[in-house]
Amino acid sequence: LPTHVHVTAHEASKAVANEIADLIRAKQQKGEYAVLGLATGSTPKRVYAELVRMHKEEGLHFQNVVTFNLDEYYGLPSESLQSYHHFMQENLFRHVNIAHEFCFIPDSDMPQALVKTHCEQYEKKIEEYGGIDFQLLGIGRNGHIGFNEPGSHSSSVTRLITLDPMTRSDAAVEFGGLAAVPRKAITMGVSTILKAKRVVLLAWGEHKAGIVKQAVEGPVTEFVPASYLQGHNNACFVIDETAASELT
Numbered sequence: 001l002p003t004h005v006h007v008t009a010h011e012a013s014k015a016v017a018n019e020i021a022d023l024i025r026a027k028q029q030k031g032e033y034a035v036l037g038l039a040t041g042s043t044p045k046r047v048y049a050e051l052v053r054m055h056k057e058e059g060l061h062f063q064n065v066v067t068f069n070l071d072e073y074y075g076l077p078s079e080s081l082q083s084y085h086h087f088m089q090e091n092l093f094r095h096v097n098i099a100h101e102f103c104f105i106p107d108s109d110m111p112q113a114l115v116k117t118h119c120e121q122y123e124k125k126i127e128e129y130g131g132i133d134f135q136l137l138g139i140g141r142n143g144h145i146g147f148n149e150p151g152s153h154s155s156s157v158t159r160l161i162t163l164d165p166m167t168r169s170d171a172a173v174e175f176g177g178l179a180a181v182p183r184k185a186i187t188m189g190v191s192t193i194l195k196a197k198r199v200v201l202l203a204w205g206e207h208k209a210g211i212v213k214q215a216v217e218g219p220v221t222e223f224v225p226a227s228y229l230q231g232h233n234n235a236c237f238v239i240d241e242t243a244a245s246e247l248t
């Protein structure tokens with residue numbers, strides 16, 4: 001699994017934003033959609049900020065961009081401040097000229113009886129747009145990608161999952177306490193992610209160093225879902241020096 005180590009997260013984010021911008025422009029020239037798989041959380045924020053800057057200062061346009069987010073908390077109204085709908089509006093969508101109807105995020109505000117059909121439709125939608133060209137990922141301290149928690153099968157698809165205790169405790173600050181963190185979420189599956197033509201996983205900081213080592217150098221195992229990326233032919237890790245500090 002190729003790893004690209006940058007001195008700072010800022011430089012790394014710029015490099016990744018440039019790759020995304022190049023893809024968007026190349027697809028524009030061919031009159032095609034650029035289909036992006038997007039992550040939330042603290043890690044990709046600077047990538048989005050850089051894309052917004054390129055839109056404002058360098059004329060990067062998003063008319064041909066279609067996005068599919070990895071995940072959303074289940075049972076959380078999309079207007080709430082902690083929702084990934086809200087995150088994407090604030091960090092990217094409202095700052096660029098992307099078409100609202102091209103921005104797909106799992107809809108978690110629905111009765112459980114409708115979830116299965118919704119997840120199937122999400123997978124179908126991705127296929128309709130020709131699959132994901134570029135998938136951006138973060139990594140949880142437990143090795144999750146999207147909300148594919150330890151134990152997720154490599155053939156898993158978009159589905160309702162139960163959040164891991166570590167995931168919930170890492171989210172507690174944003175929800176003002178553990179009790180308010182949702183217990184479930186809808187996430188793209190491991191197979192959904194592995195079908196993307198290109199996958200770039202970002203990780204910054206010392207607290208990610210241990211899991212980065214396991215994902216890159218350890219065995220491919222369901223206990224570290226990010227290790228599944230070792231089996232992808234066009235995946236890489238883009239990390240900063242602190243996240244790389246345990247690599248041999």
Ligand code: F6R
Pocket residue numbers: 038039040041042043044070071137138139140141144145146147
């Ligand atoms: C978010 C997601 C998660 C995060 C991961 C890291 O859409 O799918 O897998 O990427 O939990 O979160 P941060 O970046 O906040 O450390």
